Amino acid sequence: xxxxxxITITVNGRSHSAEVEPRTxxxxxxxxxxxxxxxxxGCDTSQCGACVVKMNGVTVKSCTAFAVQAxxxxxxxxxxxxxxGNLTAVQEAFWNNHGLQCGYCTAGxxxxxxxxxxxxxNPSADEVRAGLEGNMCRCTGYNNIVRAALAAxxxxxxx
Amino acid sequence: MxxxxxxxxxxxxxxxxxxxxxxxxxxxxLAGGHSLIPLMxxxxxxxxxxxxxxxxxxxxxxxxxxxxxxxxxxxxxxEIAASADVQRSNGLLAExxxxxxxxxxxxxGTIGGNLAHADPASDWATVLTALGxxxxxxxxxxxxxxxxxxxxxDAFATALAENELITTVSVPVLAANQRAEYAKMAHPASFYAxxxxxxxxxxxxxxxxxxxxxxxxxxxxxVKAPSVExxxxxxxxxxxxxxxxxxRLGEDITAAGVDIIGDVYASAEFRAGVAPVExxxxxxxxxxxxxx
Numbered sequence: 001x002x003x004x005x006x007i008t009i010t011v012n013g014r015s016h017s018a019e020v021e022p023r024t025x026x027x028x029x030x031x032x033x034x035x036x037x038x039x040x041x042g043c044d045t046s047q048c049g050a051c052v053v054k055m056n057g058v059t060v061k062s063c064t065a066f067a068v069q070a071x072x073x074x075x076x077x078x079x080x081x082x083x084x085g086n087l088t089a090v091q092e093a094f095w096n097n098h099g100l101q102c103g104y105c106t107a108g109x110x111x112x113x114x115x116x117x118x119x120x121x122n123p124s125a126d127e128v129r130a131g132l133e134g135n136m137c138r139c140t141g142y143n144n145i146v147r148a149a150l151a152a153x154x155x156x157x158x159x
Numbered sequence: 160m161x162x163x164x165x166x167x168x169x170x171x172x173x174x175x176x177x178x179x180x181x182x183x184x185x186x187x188x189l190a191g192g193h194s195l196i197p198l199m200x201x202x203x204x205x206x207x208x209x210x211x212x213x214x215x216x217x218x219x220x221x222x223x224x225x226x227x228x229x230x231x232x233x234x235x236x237x238e239i240a241a242s243a244d245v246q247r248s249n250g251l252l253a254e255x256x257x258x259x260x261x262x263x264x265x266x267x268g269t270i271g272g273n274l275a276h277a278d279p280a281s282d283w284a285t286v287l288t289a290l291g292x293x294x295x296x297x298x299x300x301x302x303x304x305x306x307x308x309x310x311x312x313d314a315f316a317t318a319l320a321e322n323e324l325i326t327t328v329s330v331p332v333l334a335a336n337q338r339a340e341y342a343k344m345a346h347p348a349s350f351y352a353x354x355x356x357x358x359x360x361x362x363x364x365x366x367x368x369x370x371x372x373x374x375x376x377x378x379x380x381x382v383k384a385p386s387v388e389x390x391x392x393x394x395x396x397x398x399x400x401x402x403x404x405x406x407r408l409g410e411d412i413t414a415a416g417v418d419i420i421g422d423v424y425a426s427a428e429f430r431a432g433v434a435p436v437e438x439x440x441x442x443x444x445x446x447x448x449x450x451x
Contacts, residue, residue, distance in 0.1 A: 003165075003166060022166070023164055023199075025196075047348045058266040059263040061263045061264065064197065066167075066192065066196065069189070115262070135261075
């Protein structure tokens with residue numbers, strides 16, 4: 001008999017109820033149950049940041065949370081940022097500054113940069129780099145990512 | 160990598176969590192999950208029952224009363240780093256918590272979970288040992304206080320009974336004439352301490368009247384350094400006197416009777432060489448002769 005637990009998670013403003021195995025990771029729930037595949041799995045060991053989403057107001061690595069821990073939580077993924085076709089200031093800045101190369105790390109980068117600017121609306125380049133410690137770009141495209149973050153902050157909205 | 164299947168139980172209160180621990184020998188407590196989940200995914204831990212304490216509100220939060228800062232076990236590293244009360248009453252706690260992992264890890268990882276996991280590379284274990292912190296552990300017959308230096312017994316081994324739960328971490332408020340610092344060589348991906356040194360010095364002008372020194376990362380549990388402490392006490396702190404004192408660190412590690420960890424990332428010999436350097440950096444920062 002399968003061991004399943006009922007959960008309800010609000011993702012990008014919509015409530016989703018499901019029964020999950022306790023060992024289901026939040027990232028698996030988002031990608032495989034809800035088909036929100038913008039969130040990526042990279043290192044799978046909570047180091048690379050490709051899986052960063054927002055949960056109850058703060059960024060978390062969704063490969064290092066069980067879906068059952070998000071029961072009752074509000075989660076925002078990369079799909080939940082733009083309002084229809086209107087990108088957030090951070091998304092717009094990544095586009096304008098070519099803040100990506102292959103794009104695999106981009107969802108996590110944008111979620112993290114959004115939080116950096118929420119916590120500090122006018123960060124220095126060093127503060128952006130420190131804030132991105134847990135997000136890796138294996139194309140090593142960091143300079144344009146930092147430029148994008150600074151441009152988003154200068155735009156004064158931060159997402 | 161999937162964890163092995165387990166039974167999930169959510170505890171609504173501290174008492175319920177302790178009861179569930181008593182009823183399910185071998186069960187594991189799930190707090191922020193940043194130690195337990197990786198272990199389970201690598202199948203290094205396969206608990207049959209996992210008890211989620213994440214919803215117990217009174218395990219979270221920071222209060223300062225008199226000479227003590229009380230931090231709920233579920234308080235995250237981010238919350239500690241951002242706390243104005245912590246920054247005001249013990250800056251080392253804020254600094255050390257801001258250096259753990261990365262921002263998203265700090266948003267989930269908890270101080271109680273970090274201590275209960277007892278990873279040799281834990282920053283908290285070393286810092287809280289130097290600060291003389293204690294934990295309150297709740298068991299079926301009540302609560303008891305355990306010094307952090309007694310709590311961590313070996314790599315991934317603590318003095319907690321199987322049915323005890325850390326509820327609070329209590330840390331002294333630093334006095335106006337005390338300075339405390341932590342310096343570490345961090346693993347470049349995980350930011351875990353390869354070697355970390357924590358110091359608390361009590362100063363009378365430039366003269367150190369008392370010192371507390373601990374190192375970690377290179378040993379299975381944090382090691383206090385009484386020889387270094389004695390060499391610092393009563394001494395005017397300069398780069399030379401600090402260097403003399405920290406050169407005794409090896410004696411303290413030998414006296415503690417613990418092996419120095421060597422692995423693919425850093426050999427035991429290398430770590431032993433770096434340890435006095437990190438303690439020296441911490442002391443130099445503490446007296447303003449060096450800056451982060």
